[in-house]
Amino acid sequence: MRKSPQSTVKLQVAVLGPLGTYTHEAAFAKFGTQADYNEQQTIAGVFHALSETIPLGVVPQENSIFGNVIETYDALQHAGFVRGEITLKVQHCLLVRKGVKMDDIQKIMSHEQALGQCQDFIADKFPAALTEKMPSTASAARALLENPPNCAAICSKICAHIFEGLEVLREGIQKEALNFTRFYIITRSQNTPTPPLLLMTCSRTALLRLTAPLHSARHGTLLSHLNSLQLNVIRIDRRPLANSISFHDMYYVEIRGNSDGNEDSWVLVVNTALQRVRSSGGEVDLAGIW
Amino acid sequence: MRKSPQSTVKLQVAVLGPLGTYTHEAAFAKFGTQADYNEQQTIAGVFHALSETIPLGVVPQENSIFGNVIETYDALQHAGFVRGEITLKVQHCLLVRKGVKMDDIQKIMSHEQALGQCQDFIADKFPAALTEKMPSTASAARALLENPPNCAAICSKICAHIFEGLEVLREGIQKEALNFTRFYIITRSQNTPTPPLLLMTCSRTALLRLTAPLHSARHGTLLSHLNSLQLNVIRIDRRPLANSISFHDMYYVEIRGNSDGNEDSWVLVVNTALQRVRSSGGEVDLAGIW
Numbered sequence: 001m002r003k004s005p006q007s008t009v010k011l012q013v014a015v016l017g018p019l020g021t022y023t024h025e026a027a028f029a030k031f032g033t034q035a036d037y038n039e040q041q042t043i044a045g046v047f048h049a050l051s052e053t054i055p056l057g058v059v060p061q062e063n064s065i066f067g068n069v070i071e072t073y074d075a076l077q078h079a080g081f082v083r084g085e086i087t088l089k090v091q092h093c094l095l096v097r098k099g100v101k102m103d104d105i106q107k108i109m110s111h112e113q114a115l116g117q118c119q120d121f122i123a124d125k126f127p128a129a130l131t132e133k134m135p136s137t138a139s140a141a142r143a144l145l146e147n148p149p150n151c152a153a154i155c156s157k158i159c160a161h162i163f164e165g166l167e168v169l170r171e172g173i174q175k176e177a178l179n180f181t182r183f184y185i186i187t188r189s190q191n192t193p194t195p196p197l198l199l200m201t202c203s204r205t206a207l208l209r210l211t212a213p214l215h216s217a218r219h220g221t222l223l224s225h226l227n228s229l230q231l232n233v234i235r236i237d238r239r240p241l242a243n244s245i246s247f248h249d250m251y252y253v254e255i256r257g258n259s260d261g262n263e264d265s266w267v268l269v270v271n272t273a274l275q276r277v278r279s280s281g282g283e284v285d286l287a288g289i290w
Numbered sequence: 291m292r293k294s295p296q297s298t299v300k301l302q303v304a305v306l307g308p309l310g311t312y313t314h315e316a317a318f319a320k321f322g323t324q325a326d327y328n329e330q331q332t333i334a335g336v337f338h339a340l341s342e343t344i345p346l347g348v349v350p351q352e353n354s355i356f357g358n359v360i361e362t363y364d365a366l367q368h369a370g371f372v373r374g375e376i377t378l379k380v381q382h383c384l385l386v387r388k389g390v391k392m393d394d395i396q397k398i399m400s401h402e403q404a405l406g407q408c409q410d411f412i413a414d415k416f417p418a419a420l421t422e423k424m425p426s427t428a429s430a431a432r433a434l435l436e437n438p439p440n441c442a443a444i445c446s447k448i449c450a451h452i453f454e455g456l457e458v459l460r461e462g463i464q465k466e467a468l469n470f471t472r473f474y475i476i477t478r479s480q481n482t483p484t485p486p487l488l489l490m491t492c493s494r495t496a497l498l499r500l501t502a503p504l505h506s507a508r509h510g511t512l513l514s515h516l517n518s519l520q521l522n523v524i525r526i527d528r529r530p531l532a533n534s535i536s537f538h539d540m541y542y543v544e545i546r547g548n549s550d551g552n553e554d555s556w557v558l559v560v561n562t563a564l565q566r567v568r569s570s571g572g573e574v575d576l577a578g579i580w
Contacts, residue, residue: 067530070357161555206436224514236526236541240357251539 011035011197014049016042020138025158026088026183031197043071049080050188055195057186058086064180072184073239073252082207082288083148083198084185092118092155094139094170095148102169103128107147109140110154112123114174118229120156121173141166190286204257206270211241211278212249222251225282229273231255252287293426301325301487304339304347306332310428315448316378316473320495321487327501332363337369340478347476347486348376352469362474363529365540372497376477382408383447384460385431386459387439392459397421397437399430400444404464411463431456480576494547495524498562498580500567502529502539512541515572519563521545542577 016023017039040046046057062068109132134140141159212222235254306313307329330336336347399422424430431449493507502512525544567574
């Protein structure tokens with residue numbers, strides 16, 4: 001049902017599946033029909049799928065309501081390198097088989113979270129309808145094809161493109177008006193050649209991994225290392241450092257170039273900042289730059 | 291099955307249930323038989339249970355392998371105040387009905403996570419045994435009483451105290467040698483009188499809530515506020531700020547008094563630090579001090 005590649009070889013992009021989820025929609029918003037999308041069952045699977053033939057992946061990094069996605073941060077401890085970001089407004093849509101009208105709908109299927117976010121819409125428009133929880137919003141759309149026509153699915157509008165015979169009946173039916181998800185575009189390593197499609201304007205953003213022992217004898221270690229960067233810290237996330245002494249932490253620090261920065265290469269600016277942290281005894285490395 | 295209070299009124303402590311879980315064990319390690327434990331189904335439930343008759347609660351804050359417990363941080367946005375901490379080494383034990391020997395065991399029940407952490411032990415000692423997933427480690431222990439005697443449960447050793455007729459056959463059977471969980475002891479608010487049992491030596495620790503808009507025009511806002519504290523920052527955790535503009539963050543910042551601090555009251559030191567942050571335009575308040 002997915003549009004197949006033509007004679008030219010398309011860019012291959014691994015995404016958290018199944019196709020039709022919001023990660024797929026975010027990737028599609030970036031790469032459109034110039035890419036083919038390789039679905040993976042898990043976030044770790046997207047990282048593992050990266051290869052010479054699949055140079056890019058897209059994984060969720062955080063949602064404005066639910067917070068950060070720890071699977072993505074934990075995968076970044078061992079693999080992958082961030083090369084870009086995509087922010088998507090989560091817009092739940094009501095999909096049906098073509099020709100089905102609002103009055104026909106007697107059952108609404110979706111992922112539990114989406115059903116919850118649209119419960120006001122459902123109570124208002126379909127007070128008598130059954131609701132059915134599905135493993136994902138995309139699987140709810142797929143199920144429309146195997147159910148009687150009096151069913152609807154709550155999902156991303158991209159499902160109307162990838163499943164033939166479906167159409168969007170309503171858009172933006174969720175309660176939370178401001179629901180954004182931010183995604184990272186990842187490559188296998190910093191040395192992976194950047195595909196031409198990803199040649200973007202520099203965002204002067206970078207993601208660092210900074211380890212900080214909790215019981216350090218040194219005064220203010222974490223803070224002094226952050227200060228040594230001399231750059232604008234915009235996000236700090238903490239995860240347990242894998243295979244370490246208990247409660248030693250890995251901090252993921254996102255930095256952004258100062259807006260008054262000059263024309264210096266952003267890569268040079270970041271590498272110089274990392275060197276300053278290392279000179280003062282900090283353990284830091286680069287997990288992404290874009 | 292739980293030991294009932296005697297004629298004197300005991301301290302009431304709300305814990306994440308069911309009784310027999312590690313939160314209960316941590317609370318018991320602190321308050322022992324001088325308290326009665328009130329089980330709650332969820333972390334939010336522990337916060338809601340706090341009242342004049344139940345002045346204290348115990349909730350997990352972080353695990354050294356799995357990271358922080360977001361339900362606890364999110365509950366602290368609206369309710370509760372941290373008054374202490376407990377760190378517990380997670381020691382999975384093999385429990386059976388009294389008299390059952392290793393050779394008798396044909397089925398092992400536990401929570402999925404505990405079964406996974408003990409899979410080496412199970413494969414080594416019971417290669418032919420069935421395993422059965424249960425909703426919690428404590429419910430596995432409880433199920434021993436309703437199953438044939440050739441069953442075992444993997445759970446906290448406190449289950450041998452609360453369920454009559456069970457005994458510990460092996461201790462510390464998990465693969466991860468270093469598996470600690472840290473808990474917060476909470477009260478309803480900063481003004482809740484401290485129960486005498488909680489009169490502890492001052493740990494010179496505090497938890498702050500610091501809000502930081504992502505797209506601030508000010509340079510280095512988050513970092514400058516952290517610096518204004520002039521105290522040792524030992525943990526930083528980020529959560530979405532509830533009911534806010536998307537991607538505005540709430541940072542939970544744990545600070546510890548400098549070891550070379552003088553005899554100043556820790557409360558005074560912290561309040562002075564908060565005042566410095568506010569003077570420079572920061573939005574900060576106190577979520578706990580102990």
